[in-house]
Amino acid sequence: MSEACSGNCSSCSSNCSSREEAQDMRIPCGPFSNVKKVIGVVSGKGGVGKSLVTSMLASAMQARGNACAVLDADITGPSIPKSFGIKSRAKADESGLLPEESKTGIKIMSINLLLESEESPVVWRGPVISGVIQQFWKDVAWGDVDYMFVDMPPGTGDVSLTVFQNLPVDGIIIVTTPQDLVTMIVKKAFNMAKLMNIPVLGIVENMSYAVCPDCGKKINIFGESKIDEIAAELGVPVLAKIPIDPKNASLVDKGAVELADDKYVADAVDFLKKM
């Protein structure tokens, strides 16, 4: 093994004994799916608003006339159906499993659409969860989709690996908050994508600040943000800075995330459209 081994043989010129030819493990989608772009939304840890950002990006993109879908790969913490107000179970016909549609027509597949009750826990081991994600990709009849957003589980574990290896991910967006550990956590997610040869499209800083309802002043609840420096160091753009907004939390709770003000993600959507 070369001393400078990064584990990624495809970008290394060394001819060492552990060299392995890069294997293409991507699975083709099913015959009833035509998905043009696949964008993974990742976070280094849970609770930073990854699902909210996924939902807002899909809603804003759909509102601008693009056919969007959300594949909820956060199998043990699926929150996508709830934020879009979808309570029905997924159906199937001869073309395969059918995604449910949100009020504005966003196609959605999530484990919660298949469980008896949305409160049933998913107590499955990694390989089973990975199998479900593969099925969501190849056995669901997605139809024509311009942008599929994949709400990834937090962290850099088994399931993230499955998505990166098996789905033709065009790029990822890293969602984070302005806290102390951010540098390390963002870099972990960034380095995993690099290792897997997946482009990092940019970073979204969620809960970036709050606005005082009385005087309109911006308050940096988690302290001064370092996101611009981190992004510059990694050579990727900051695609959005989203404030803490109780209205958004309440829209998610009501299943009406599509009504959230999309001005904060408008630039990110314009950026993605140029991909």
Ligand code: ADP
């Ligand atoms: P994750 O997917 O990273 O675990 P979620 O998107 O589920 O995080 O967000 C966790 C909770 O925080 C949800 O209740 C969500 O509505 C709320 N939340 C996330 N971002 C914001 C925000 N910018 N303003 C207000 N509430 C938010």
